[in-house]
Amino acid sequence: MQAHTYTTQLGGKELTLETGKVAKLVSGSVTVRYGDTVVLVTAQASDRPSTLDFLPLTVEFEERHYAVGKIPGSFQRREGRPGEKAILSARITDRQIRPLFPKGYRQETQVIITVISADQQNLPDVLGAVGASAALSISDIPWAGPTACVRVGHVEGQYVLNPTVAQLEGSLIDLVVAGSREAVLMVEAGAKNVDEELLVGAIEFAHREMQPLIDLIERMREELGKEKFEWIQPSDEISALVPELTEAARAAGLKDALLTSGKKARSQAVKDLRDRLIAERVLDLEAEGAAAQVELYKAAFEKVQKAELRRMILEENLRTDGRDTKTVRPISIEAPFLPRAHGSALFTRGETQVLGTTTLGTERDEILIDDLGLETGDKFLLHYNFPPYSTGEVKRMGGQSRREIGHGNLAKRAIRAVLPAFEEFPYIIRIVGEVLESNGSSSMATVCAGILSLMDAGVPIKAPVAGVAMGLVMEGDRYAILTDILGSEDALGDMDFKVCGTAEGVTALQMDIKISGITPQIMREALAQAKDGRLHILGKMNEVLPAPRPELSPTAPRILTTKINPDKIGTVIGPGGKMVRELEAMGAQVTIEEDGTIRIFSSDSAAAQAVLERIQAITREAKVGEEYEGTVVKITDFGAFINLFPGQDGMLHISQMSEERIDSVEAVMKVGDKIRVKIASIDDRGKLDLIRPELEGKVAPRAPRPSGPRPSRR
CATH class of the missing domain: 3.30.1370.10 (K Homology domain, type 1)
Structure with missing residues (x-):
C-alpha cells in the first residue's frame, strides 16, 4: 500500500497525518507529527461480538524511551507498565471517541497510541487523540467521527493553540478540548482561579480552531476510508416490551418507588417492583426459555426506569431524592476527624462521604516523575481511593484503577492552584481522599475534604476550593441542568460536568458528554449554575473552618x-x-x-x-566590629591566637594586649584563658586581626599585615 500524507497548519505549526507506510495489517493506522513529536496510532476491532453488556473499548498509551534517545532506568532496562501521565493521556482519547460508537455495538475494540518521538515541547496526549480519530475514520470499524482534539493556553492576554511546555508554564489555563464538527464532546482543564467566561471563550476558540483538522481527517476518510463492517444489532425484542411495561410500571407505582428515601432503600423498592412485574408476565420460571425471557424483561425495565427518571426531571423538575434541579444535597463537616493525622476532615454530602487527610513531609518525600527520560519532581501528591464497600459492593481489590487515577488528578489540579509556594511553605504535601460512601460526585467531595484537611493542618492556602458535579438531561430542544448529581443521574444523564474553584474563579473542570455534543450556551448555563452550587458549598465549609488554622497541627513536623x-x-x-x-x-x-x-x-x-x-x-562568619568571648589556643612571640567560635581563630598582636609595652605574651595571658576581644579588621585572605575592646583608642592601631603566607598556630 502506498503511503499517503496529509498536512494542515495548527497553531502556526505544521501537523502531518500519514498512513500506509507502517503497521499496514491493522484496520486503521496513522502517524501524527507535530514539531518533532510523533505518535503512531492503531485501531483494531475483533471479528466477533463479545458477551459483555457494555462497549468493550480499550485505549492504551505507550511511551517509548527511545523517543527521547534514552535507555529506561528500570532494572530490566525496558519500559514497564504505564505511569499516571500515560493513563491520563489514554483517558483523554477514550473519553473523546467512546460516545461515537453505535449504540449496542459490542465488538471488542482496541486503540493503541505509541509515542515514538518526543521533542519535550509539543505534548503527545492531544496528538494521540487526533491520531485515534483519523485511524478509526479510515478503518472498517463503525464509528461516527471524525473528531479533533487540541490544547489551549492563555498567555499574556491571548489564547494560544497547542502551546508548548514552556508556554504552559506562564499560562492561566491548561485546557484540552475535543469536539466534532457540530459540538464539543470533552473538556478537561486546570486553571489559575480564572472566571467562567474566560474558559467558555477558550472552549469556543478551541472548537473553532480545530475545524481545519476535522476537514483534513474527513478528506482522508473520503479518499482512503474502508467500508464499515456490519455488526449485530441488539435485539428488538427488548424495545418491543417497553411500551406495555412502561404503562404497567407507572400504574404499579414506579414514581413512588423512585422517590423512596435513601440509595439502598430506593434500589430495593425499584427491584421489588421490577420483580413483581416480571413475575406477573413469566409465570413458570422453570419453563423452557423462561430465564431468557426474564433477562429480556429486566433489560426492558431498565429502559423504562431511565425514561421515567428523565421524564420526572424534564416535566416535573423533580429528582429521585426529592430535590429540584438546582439544590445541593445536605452537607455535614467534621474537622479535625482523626487524632494523629497532621490534618483531617470528614465531608459528607447526601450519601457521598469522603475522609480527607493531609500529611506534611520533607523534600526527601518528593515524588520523582520520569517523563520520557526527563526526571522531574512533584512536591504535591493527591491520592484518591475508591474501595468497593463505598458502594456496598464486593469486588477484587488491586492497584489503583484508571478511574481512581483520573478522579485523583482532577482533584489535584483543583487544589494545586491555591497551595502556597514551596519557598513560603517548604513542605511536601500529600492529600488522601478516602471515599467511605459513594452516591455520586465523590471526586468533588474529595476536593472539599482535601481542602478542609489542609486548613485543619494549618497550611496557608490562598483560598478555599470546592467542587460540584453537574449533569444534563436533554430530549430534543428540552434540557435540564442538574446540580450535584447522584450516581443514578450520572448513569441516566447526558453529561458529567465537574467544576472546581474558589469564590472568585475556576481552578479545574472536566466535562464528558454522552450525546453528540452541547452548545456554548448550555456550557455557560452549566457554569453559572455550578458557581451557585460552589458558593453554597463554600459557605458550608466556611461555617466550620473559615480560614486555615493559625498554627501548624501539634502532630505536624x-x-x-x-x-x-x-x-x-x-x-x-x-x-x-x-x-x-x-x-x-x-x-x-x-x-x-x-x-x-x-x-x-x-x-x-x-x-x-x-x-x-x-x-x-x-x-558562623566573623564581621568587623563584632565582639567575642574567645579562648587562647596558641601563644607566639608576636601575639596570641584566639578561637572565637568553631573553625574560626583570630590573632591578637602583642601590641594590642596592653597600654604599656610588654616583652612577653605569657606575661599577660596563657593557653586556655578566656578573653574578650573585638575584630579590628579582616584581610583579603580572610585572616582576622583582634583588639581588646577596653584598649580601643588607647593603643596605636596595628600596621597592616604584610602579604604572604601567615604562620600557622600549630
Missing part, C-alpha cells in the same frame, strides 16, 4: 530554615558526610541546597532548634 554562605556547605556536610550524620543523629532531617539554603525537619521542635544552633555555630 516543624521545618526551620536558614541560609549559609555556599562556601560553607562542605563544612556542614563534613568529610564523607560525617557532620551531617552527626546533625541528623540529634533528631532531625537536614536538606542542603546549592544556594546555601538549609532546611531542618523534625517532629521535635527542641531537636530542630538544637540542630539549627549547631549549624549556625559551625558556619
Whole structure:
C-alpha cells in the first residue's frame, strides 16, 4: 500500500497525518507529527461480538524511551507498565471517541497510541487523540467521527493553540478540548482561579480552531476510508416490551418507588417492583426459555426506569431524592476527624462521604516523575481511593484503577492552584481522599475534604476550593441542568460536568458528554449554575473552618530554615558526610541546597532548634566590629591566637594586649584563658586581626599585615 500524507497548519505549526507506510495489517493506522513529536496510532476491532453488556473499548498509551534517545532506568532496562501521565493521556482519547460508537455495538475494540518521538515541547496526549480519530475514520470499524482534539493556553492576554511546555508554564489555563464538527464532546482543564467566561471563550476558540483538522481527517476518510463492517444489532425484542411495561410500571407505582428515601432503600423498592412485574408476565420460571425471557424483561425495565427518571426531571423538575434541579444535597463537616493525622476532615454530602487527610513531609518525600527520560519532581501528591464497600459492593481489590487515577488528578489540579509556594511553605504535601460512601460526585467531595484537611493542618492556602458535579438531561430542544448529581443521574444523564474553584474563579473542570455534543450556551448555563452550587458549598465549609488554622497541627513536623554562605556547605556536610550524620543523629532531617539554603525537619521542635544552633555555630562568619568571648589556643612571640567560635581563630598582636609595652605574651595571658576581644579588621585572605575592646583608642592601631603566607598556630 502506498503511503499517503496529509498536512494542515495548527497553531502556526505544521501537523502531518500519514498512513500506509507502517503497521499496514491493522484496520486503521496513522502517524501524527507535530514539531518533532510523533505518535503512531492503531485501531483494531475483533471479528466477533463479545458477551459483555457494555462497549468493550480499550485505549492504551505507550511511551517509548527511545523517543527521547534514552535507555529506561528500570532494572530490566525496558519500559514497564504505564505511569499516571500515560493513563491520563489514554483517558483523554477514550473519553473523546467512546460516545461515537453505535449504540449496542459490542465488538471488542482496541486503540493503541505509541509515542515514538518526543521533542519535550509539543505534548503527545492531544496528538494521540487526533491520531485515534483519523485511524478509526479510515478503518472498517463503525464509528461516527471524525473528531479533533487540541490544547489551549492563555498567555499574556491571548489564547494560544497547542502551546508548548514552556508556554504552559506562564499560562492561566491548561485546557484540552475535543469536539466534532457540530459540538464539543470533552473538556478537561486546570486553571489559575480564572472566571467562567474566560474558559467558555477558550472552549469556543478551541472548537473553532480545530475545524481545519476535522476537514483534513474527513478528506482522508473520503479518499482512503474502508467500508464499515456490519455488526449485530441488539435485539428488538427488548424495545418491543417497553411500551406495555412502561404503562404497567407507572400504574404499579414506579414514581413512588423512585422517590423512596435513601440509595439502598430506593434500589430495593425499584427491584421489588421490577420483580413483581416480571413475575406477573413469566409465570413458570422453570419453563423452557423462561430465564431468557426474564433477562429480556429486566433489560426492558431498565429502559423504562431511565425514561421515567428523565421524564420526572424534564416535566416535573423533580429528582429521585426529592430535590429540584438546582439544590445541593445536605452537607455535614467534621474537622479535625482523626487524632494523629497532621490534618483531617470528614465531608459528607447526601450519601457521598469522603475522609480527607493531609500529611506534611520533607523534600526527601518528593515524588520523582520520569517523563520520557526527563526526571522531574512533584512536591504535591493527591491520592484518591475508591474501595468497593463505598458502594456496598464486593469486588477484587488491586492497584489503583484508571478511574481512581483520573478522579485523583482532577482533584489535584483543583487544589494545586491555591497551595502556597514551596519557598513560603517548604513542605511536601500529600492529600488522601478516602471515599467511605459513594452516591455520586465523590471526586468533588474529595476536593472539599482535601481542602478542609489542609486548613485543619494549618497550611496557608490562598483560598478555599470546592467542587460540584453537574449533569444534563436533554430530549430534543428540552434540557435540564442538574446540580450535584447522584450516581443514578450520572448513569441516566447526558453529561458529567465537574467544576472546581474558589469564590472568585475556576481552578479545574472536566466535562464528558454522552450525546453528540452541547452548545456554548448550555456550557455557560452549566457554569453559572455550578458557581451557585460552589458558593453554597463554600459557605458550608466556611461555617466550620473559615480560614486555615493559625498554627501548624501539634502532630505536624516543624521545618526551620536558614541560609549559609555556599562556601560553607562542605563544612556542614563534613568529610564523607560525617557532620551531617552527626546533625541528623540529634533528631532531625537536614536538606542542603546549592544556594546555601538549609532546611531542618523534625517532629521535635527542641531537636530542630538544637540542630539549627549547631549549624549556625559551625558556619558562623566573623564581621568587623563584632565582639567575642574567645579562648587562647596558641601563644607566639608576636601575639596570641584566639578561637572565637568553631573553625574560626583570630590573632591578637602583642601590641594590642596592653597600654604599656610588654616583652612577653605569657606575661599577660596563657593557653586556655578566656578573653574578650573585638575584630579590628579582616584581610583579603580572610585572616582576622583582634583588639581588646577596653584598649580601643588607647593603643596605636596595628600596621597592616604584610602579604604572604601567615604562620600557622600549630
